[in-house]
Amino acid sequence: MATNGNSYATTKPPPNPSPLRNAKFFQANMRILVTGGAGFIGSHLVDRLMQNEKNEVVVVDNYFTGSKDNLKQWFGHPRFELIRHDVTQPLLIEVDQIYHLACPASPIFYKYNPVKTIKTNVIGTLNMLGLAKRVGARILLTSTSEVYGDPLVHPQDESYWGNVNPIGVRSCYDEGKRVAETLMFDYHRQHGIEIRIARIFNTYGPRMNIDDGRVVSNFIAQAIRNEPLTIQSPGTQTRSFCYVDGLIRLMEGSNTGPINIGNPGEFTMIELAETVKELINPKVEIQHVDNTPDDPRQRKPVITKAKELLGWEPTIKLREGLPLMEEDFRKRLGITRTP
Numbered sequence: 001m002a003t004n005g006n007s008y009a010t011t012k013p014p015p016n017p018s019p020l021r022n023a024k025f026f027q028a029n030m031r032i033l034v035t036g037g038a039g040f041i042g043s044h045l046v047d048r049l050m051q052n053e054k055n056e057v058v059v060v061d062n063y064f065t066g067s068k069d070n071l072k073q074w075f076g077h078p079r080f081e082l083i084r085h086d087v088t089q090p091l092l093i094e095v096d097q098i099y100h101l102a103c104p105a106s107p108i109f110y111k112y113n114p115v116k117t118i119k120t121n122v123i124g125t126l127n128m129l130g131l132a133k134r135v136g137a138r139i140l141l142t143s144t145s146e147v148y149g150d151p152l153v154h155p156q157d158e159s160y161w162g163n164v165n166p167i168g169v170r171s172c173y174d175e176g177k178r179v180a181e182t183l184m185f186d187y188h189r190q191h192g193i194e195i196r197i198a199r200i201f202n203t204y205g206p207r208m209n210i211d212d213g214r215v216v217s218n219f220i221a222q223a224i225r226n227e228p229l230t231i232q233s234p235g236t237q238t239r240s241f242c243y244v245d246g247l248i249r250l251m252e253g254s255n256t257g258p259i260n261i262g263n264p265g266e267f268t269m270i271e272l273a274e275t276v277k278e279l280i281n282p283k284v285e286i287q288h289v290d291n292t293p294d295d296p297r298q299r300k301p302v303i304t305k306a307k308e309l310l311g312w313e314p315t316i317k318l319r320e321g322l323p324l325m326e327e328d329f330r331k332r333l334g335i336t337r338t339p
């Protein structure tokens with residue numbers, strides 16, 4: 001018999017089983033993969049999942065925008081594992097659920113490497129769907145309010161198809177997420193994969209990158225550093241800011257979605273700047289600067305589906321959430337509040 005020069009397999013008995021084989025290993029009931037788990041939303045999700053001692057959590061992240069720092073509280077924990085991996089490459093592991101969050105989310109970062117961003121959304125999502133199919137896992141995609149583009153209906157419910165520029169500088173992200181949603185539904189219809197889709201609206205909270213470039217983190221960092229708050233013109237454009245929350249209910253529920261996860265409270269950027277100024281630094285200046293192309297002029301979620309199907313609605317108001325983020329930013333910047 002051909003042994004490829006290795007007679008071991010045919011002539012020797014297998015080695016004795018490792019003495020560890022008989023040890024009592026910990027076995028969690030649910031093994032959960034979180035892609036992008038070292039990021040801002042991902043790491044908060046990991047904290048919640050780890051609170052359930054039946055869960056074992058595997059995080060994959062390429063650290064393009066995520067940071068190990070966000071997960072350091074779990075290093076060495078027997079139910080936690082961290083893998084440096086880029087989701088544009090296939091991943092072969094055994095899991096029961098997949099939270100697929102991996103993708104740069106700040107316009108500054110996704111525009112910095114648009115090709116990588118769309119690859120993450122398309123190839124990364126295909127790889128995770130392939131994994132879900134192979135192991136029979138349920139998969140949740142964090143999509144975005146950006147799928148509504150610069151919306152022509154206001155507020156936006158999930159039935160709105162959006163108004164998106166397919167060739168603009170934001171397309172790598174918004175069209176990328178739209179294709180990711182399409183892939184999710186195609187795998188669901190063709191292969192029977194269990195899917196969940198959340199459309200997240202402008203989330204903020206502790207652990208956002210200080211230089212993330214999104215408006216809430218920019219204004220808070222600027223107010224703390226006593227630099228002018230940069231309102232991009234015209235300043236009357238609106239967003240609805242939601243304190244990070246809500247994904248586990250969607251995963252555990254029976255509805256595929258898409259479901260809007262957001263806070264219906266709507267603010268102009270001028271109002272946001274004035275609120276940050278009042279709460280964090282009344283002396284800070286406000287500066288009007290140019291905007292970027294295709295910036296959506298208004299955005300506000302209808303959250304009836306989230307309320308009725310998930311029993312979820314946001315509980316933290318902007319005025320309560322901003323100070324929590326201020327506290328986190330001050331700690332990381334090492335700048336205490338002067339009376």
Ligand SMILES: O=C(O)[C@H]1O[C@H](OP(=O)(O)OP(=O)(O)OC[C@H]2O[C@@H](n3ccc(=O)[nH]c3=O)[C@H](O)[C@@H]2O)[C@H](O)[C@@H](O)[C@@H]1O
Pocket residue numbers: 105106107143144145146173200201202203213214215216218219230231232233237238239269291292295296
């Ligand atoms: O969370 C969402 O729903 C999506 O929207 C965000 O995009 P965007 O809403 O444009 O987020 P920001 O970059 O924070 O901008 C919000 C508004 O603030 C303005 N802005 C931004 C930064 C700044 O310093 N000043 C300022 O006035 C922008 O012009 C824009 O009108 C991101 O694309 C995604 O992270 C996310 O999926």
